Amino acid sequence: MNEKSLQTLEYAKIKQKVQNHLVTEAGKKELRELEPFTEVEKVRAALDETKDGADLLRLKGGILLPQIGEIGPFLKRLTIGATLNAKELAAIGKVLRATSEVRRFFRELQNDELALKKLYQVVEELQTLPEVAKQLTVSIENDGHVTDDASSLLKSIRHQITSTEQNIRETLANFTRGKSAKYLSESVVTLRQDKYVLPVRSEYRNNVAGRVIDQSTTGQTLFIEPKQVAALNERLTQQEAAQQEEIRRILRELSELIAPYTDEIGSNAQVLGHLDLVNAKALYARDINATEPFLSEDQSLYLRQAWHPLLDAKKAVKNDIMLGQDFKTLLITGPNTGGKTITLKTIGLIQIMGQAGLFVPTNEGSRICVFDEIFADIGDEQSIEQNLSTFSSHMTNIVDFLEKISPRSLVLFDELGSGTDPQEGAALAIAILDDVAAKGSSVVATTHYPELKVYGYERPETINASMEFDSETLRPTYKLLVGLPGRSNALDISRRLGLSSTIIDSATELVSQDSQELNNMIGDLVQKRHDVEEERVQTQQYLTEAEELQADLKKAYAALNRERDNLIAAAKKKANEIVEKTSKQADQVISDLRQMRLNGGSNIKENQLMDAKGELNSLHQNEKLQKNKILQRAKKQHDLQPNDDVLVKSYGQKGVLLRKAGNHDWEVQIGILKMKINENDLEKIKVPEQNERGARTVVKRTGSSGISTSLDLRGQRYEEALTNVDRYLDSAQLAGYSSVTLIHGKGTGSLRKGITEYLKNNRAVKNFEYAPPNAGGNGATVVHFK
Known part of the structure; x- marks a missing residue:
């Protein structure tokens, strides 16, 4: 669309509102290039997205994306063999x-059978590179720090550096705490030119x-590297x-690892940016309470x-606007500052927003x-410059x-024909509208000319409209x-x-009464048309x-x-297993009887036959009774009473x-x-009432244990x-x-800092503090439990 109209209708301000919700540079770039689509299918696809x-914002809180910067220049450098920094x-x-x-998020949505119109297809374009991603994650943190796990050699070198620094501090500590401390301007160890030095007063x-590495601006302090630490x-x-x-x-190897996949990574960044824009559109729609057209x-x-x-949607006056079916030209008249121009801009801007895939500030339907x-x-x-x-x-x-x-254009005229002689201006306006x-275009025009009111009556597919004026309040x-x-409104105002x-x-x-009656008739027809549209919207909602x-x-x-079929299949499988088991047992009983007959059937006694029959009968299980026994056993197990011995399952401890x-x-x-403790975490147990000496066993913690x-x-x-x-x-x-x-010592302070962070997050700790000066000071921490 022409840039001039987009500027006139303030489309850039809408895009700025959307941009406030973007978190990726690719999304911001796509938004800058976003213009209204002119093909129906593209508009429909954008609105579906x-x-x-x-829907995702309402059900899942939206698509969660991190802040992602522009990576295009980095990928270009990789294509020419450059090594990227951390x-x-x-x-x-x-x-x-x-x-x-994002792939995992949408895979879970598919598992939950959440219906989406377009975004599943969009996400399919993302290409995961698990091995590359894993290596980068292990080697480099988000802030660009290369981790110890990037290589075993790096970890070893850093351990050596830590050890050497510790040796240097311990050696220099003899100066800051020993007899030489009186020579120092401060009892501290500092760094100058990447070397550990002492601040020595110049006299x-x-x-x-040792060797002088640097001095203060006043010259009163010399930063000396003692000879004891020079080698260190x-x-x-x-x-x-x-x-x-x-x-x-490491950086060179990682760059070489990524270089073959620059196209895939660049494509992923663009897809993530597109999802970011979709998310931002949804957030903006929620901000202004917009709806899908x-x-x-x-x-x-x-x-x-x-x-x-x-x-402001809460303060703005809202209007129903129709165009295109019974009339393609809408002529709006009314007093100055009555809202004609803002109505004109509202129509144009809503159309632009809708064609750009944005929800529009209207009611549903x-x-x-x-x-x-x-x-x-x-x-x-x-x-003035162009005269x-x-x-x-x-x-x-x-x-x-x-x-x-x-014929597919929308034309918006504000005060058509104004700025010249009224008679000529009205005639020119009519000719332009004709x-x-x-050419078949849709038109909305505002005007002051009374001649255009007559034009609105006489021309086909043309209708008059006006901005209401309250003659009581004169506003x-x-x-x-x-x-x-x-x-x-001259008579009412007068x-x-x-x-x-x-x-x-x-x-x-x-x-003239004729014009008034005609106005009333047209108004009645328009109201009926409006009622039909409302009924159509309601019917569509019901449908x-x-x-x-x-x-x-x-x-x-x-x-x-499906569930019924699964249950039937499971029941049949279980029944077949029972039948097979029962058949084997019955065969065994029959085999035993046959063997007894072969060994002299006349010696078979009645009680032996009864026992065999009992074995056969025992194969039939009373399911209801069995179920009741299980329920009774479970109920008995959970029938807890005071003084019962129990096992606290989560702690693995016995209690009463x-x-x-x-x-x-x-x-x-x-x-x-x-x-x-919650009763679901308790299991009733039996504890032997008597020990060998006839007394209940009691376990006590002694001072020695x-x-x-x-x-x-x-x-x-x-x-x-x-x-x-x-x-x-x-x-x-x-x-x-x-x-x-907890006695952790003073040292470098890293252990003390780690213990402090741990205690802050321990729920059992009420508070903690450094020990008194006579008990270790900040070299020990006293912990109080809740």
Whole structure:
């Protein structure tokens, strides 16, 4: 469509609203290029996608996508053999992970049999590269950090670096805490030129043996590398250089791994961007409470309670607008500031939104069509620089329109023929409307000329409309009245302002009654047409609901038949198994009887026959009785009473019931702990009442068998320490301690920081604090349990 009309109708502002919901660069690029489609099938496909997006937003919260940047330049560099840096590879890895997540999300939707019109086909275009994605995920984090798991050599080098740094800190700590501390401006270890150094006051330069690496701006502090750590610093420099070399090798290998798949990755990024745009359309539709429009095949539109999308839906006046079936030209008259121009823009912008695949700001059941072009001559485009008057600027636009319009065009004229002599302007407006009508285009025009009201009566496929004016308040209501031309309201206004009733009555007699009666007749016909449209919308809704209900019933009926067939098949299989088992047992009984007869049947006694018959009878199982026994056993097992011995399954601990603590909860004594446990987590057990000495066995925790109230973690590695802390806190709780002490030392602070994060997330911990200064200070943490 022509860019000028899109600009006039403020389509860019709508796209900006949609862009606020986008999270991918590919989606933003597609939105920038999005223009209204002019083919019916493309419009229908775009609306179907938005409908899918709206359904997913309502049922699943939308399509979850991460922030994805532009990866096109990275892929181009890969095609020429370049090596990407870690952040660039991380961006590609994010696309591959998002691809897998989206495929999994839609696969679950298909398993749930959620019906979608278009998006399943769109997602099929995504190509997962599991091996490539896995390698990137293992090697590089989202922020571009190369992980230790990228290679065993890198992990080894980083362990060496950590060890060397620890040795340097320990060596320098002797300076900061020893006799040499008095020579330092601060008792700290710092870095200068990638070397660990000490800040030495300049007057004590000769008291610290080592090399000056840097100095402060005032010259009062020298940063000296003590000779005791010079070798360690040099070793650290070499290790860091080795680390950088290994990282470069890893990045080169990852780039070579990805290079053959640049087309697939680029395509995935575009599909994810398209899904992002669909999601954004659905979110915008929810923001403005927009609805899905139907597409008509006969170049007609019916907008139910439409409002301009850039206005507040709660405050905007909403109008029903029809065009295309009984009339293709709509002439709107009415006072200035009465809403004519905004109505014109509303019609054009709603059409543009619908043809771009966006839901429209109307009530449900609205109908749009597909125009090949929308031409809008709205507003005063007078240009001093180009020396164009208001009339000339309008005529320039109109001349351009008339050369391009077709039977599938929509033309919007604002104040057609204005800006010149009224008589000539009206005649010119009529001639222009005739020319447009002759070409079969749909037209909506606003005007002040009374001659055009007559034109609206006389021309076929043309109708008058007006913006309502309240003669009581002397204000416009902004309601569109289709079928009624605008009235001057002069008599009503004069009466309200106090003009003599005699004069008003005389003027009323002079007004032609024919025109008033004709207005009323047209208004009545338009209202009936509107009622028919409303009934059509209601009927369509009933039809849609009936079709959905029928589809649901068919699906339920088919599922019921499948379940019945499965149950019958399972029952037959079970019956066959029982028959086969019973037959084998019966054969065995008969075989035994035959053997007894062969061995001397006359010696068979009555009791032996009865026993054989009993065996045969025992093959018949009373299903009802068996079921009752199972139920009775289950009921007996769950018939819990106070003082019963139970097993708490989730903890694997034995306890004793104290009292009922709710409908399905019990208070249980486990050792010295009292806990509230759900009855589903309890199993009634039997505990021997007497031991060898005839007394009930009682297990008590003694001081000697108890655990310490403190745990020393110094010297332990990070993972090992956290594992020990987790086990220790569980044991301390079961022992009934209210608080314990974790001794982690000061060191570099990494272990202390890790333990602090762990305690923050432990639900059993009430609070924690560093130990008192005389008990270790920040080298130990005191933990209080809930």
